[in-house]
Amino acid sequence: MSRRERPRGATVTLAQGAGGRAMRALIEEVFLKGALPSARPHGAFSECVGLEAQDDGAALRLGDRWLVMTTDSHVVLPIFFPGGDIGRLAVAGTVNDLAAMGATDGAVLSFGVVVEEGFAREDLERVQASVREACRESGATIVTGDTKVMPRGELSGLVLHTTGLAFADRVVRDAGLRPGDRILVSGTLGDHGFAILAARGRIELDADLRSDVAPVNGLVRAALAAGGPGVVALKDPTRGGLASALHEMAAKSGVGVLLDEAALPLRPAVQAASELLGIDPLHVANEGKIVLGVAPEKAAAVLAALRAHPLGRDAAVVGTCVAEHAGRVLLDTGFGRRIVTEPEGDLVPRIC
């Protein structure tokens, strides 16, 4: 097909890249066809949690350890936004996906750059400085890379691609929830998505609408140290927000999740923007948070460990897993319960 022809038949939609139900359908219908079944050995790896698992990344067994591998393309617009930029997002996004599989130390990253002809060299250097700083913060190192330049007009700006590797002694899946387990979040919700909306001029820029973009591997390490095997599930709540993350976790685990609205940590600026725009902050992307499923007897210890970390001061126990309503997420508003929907798409394209 010439790229100027209008395709007939079905085409890819923005919602299919937005982290919700539409994206999962696309992945299942196109990309999972013929994929490696989970747990099948491959080459040097005796066991594999693969594509089929649709977790934050893959886990490849090497002797008594697991090599976790995860990949992300970063298309955020604008490239520089309140609280961060695409470089910090690229490193944090990959480090956080590794951490969400239980791999919190010494990530090794590959780094692909696709840039539009005419992009300012100074901005590229600024992004690169931010990449280095995020690597330093998280203990990650870039070991290999690739650079492509696209002609002016064929790409708007800059796309980064990071793939990360790190070892885990134990892989923490997103499917490990059991009735009775507590749901914890490591801090305030929706900060990244609302910051991007503000940066795009969709809402007035409030100084407190800042992205939370940060590598949370240190925070996850502290939580795992405090909770041990009592930390039964982890997930990185990016596109689609906490709602999407919990829907996936609930569906894969076969439990319902009951959230306590009063316990959800929200910045006042996010709360205000959410009410103004009628956007549920549970549907909005986070880039420096982690969702944890924790056995009830370990919830207090894990919460204390999270709160002792600079990135976890606003951590909270926000819900409980129940045997009923399998695959559903319910919100207790204090006046009754409502169903938390899974977002179809994202607020705006290029949120991360």
Next chain:
Amino acid sequence: MSRRERPRGATVTLAQGAGGRAMRALIEEVFLKGALPSARPHGAFSECVGLEAQDDGAALRLGDRWLVMTTDSHVVLPIFFPGGDIGRLAVAGTVNDLAAMGATDGAVLSFGVVVEEGFAREDLERVQASVREACRESGATIVTGDTKVMPRGELSGLVLHTTGLAFADRVVRDAGLRPGDRILVSGTLGDHGFAILAARGRIELDADLRSDVAPVNGLVRAALAAGGPGVVALKDPTRGGLASALHEMAAKSGVGVLLDEAALPLRPAVQAASELLGIDPLHVANEGKIVLGVAPEKAAAVLAALRAHPLGRDAAVVGTCVAEHAGRVLLDTGFGRRIVTEPEGDLVPRIC
């Protein structure tokens, strides 16, 4: 910076993405700043051939083996071209970079898709079928992925990102050439680049202008089995063609390379297109070839092994390394010697 502002100062140029000298300068000036020095241990890895080495990929030491990691973004246009498509290119490109470091078995791949809103679903499925077929051919498996959709007009078509992992018992670098070593190529030169030129209507489409895109890991495996430690250097001659590959190998190894023009394997259609357009086929990208540096006493055995493989029938010994002219590539035309220049940029953007 808003993406509509015109940047002042230096900007990124097409040549900086074209695999030649301009790209190396950009990498050195921007991306290598603060990068991990080669051979420094990191996390679980006791030794590392990293970004600084600018080889086909990184190599991370794990006990007595090396885990090789390589990454590529694929922006080829058109997406479907004579002899292949972007899906086959993505898998082959990554498998070949791994093979060029000596890692020829059971690659594990991550797969990132960035697609324009409105892209035909049917084409995406066709690309995906091609990805699966190339995985089957090369014994590779995709274990994790990511999908992003960009609004119509912000990306022309489809970009794929693959990162590969595979083990090598011995890492074969691109810097291992010594005076006296022979240079071998596994087949005809320039096929991919001329096929793309033809597909873009720059030259008349000749049925014999077909991309060579193919995974060559099996071919490299056969060469390594035949030559053992006598295979002293490997390189994947993609952007910038054989000339760029040999310039890098010669400069890093501190030798000169003397090519024999009469020995260079060229398809008649490529020869004709090259003469018509005045483009040196040595400057043109290959996507299913390997360049080998082989100790003289092993050259015949390696050549025989290459020729016995379906992808290596046109393999040839094309040159010799010399102690003089360090870092240079010379061509013996039969009438004298001329310097083979390193290409500044590529023929057209989005060649791979």
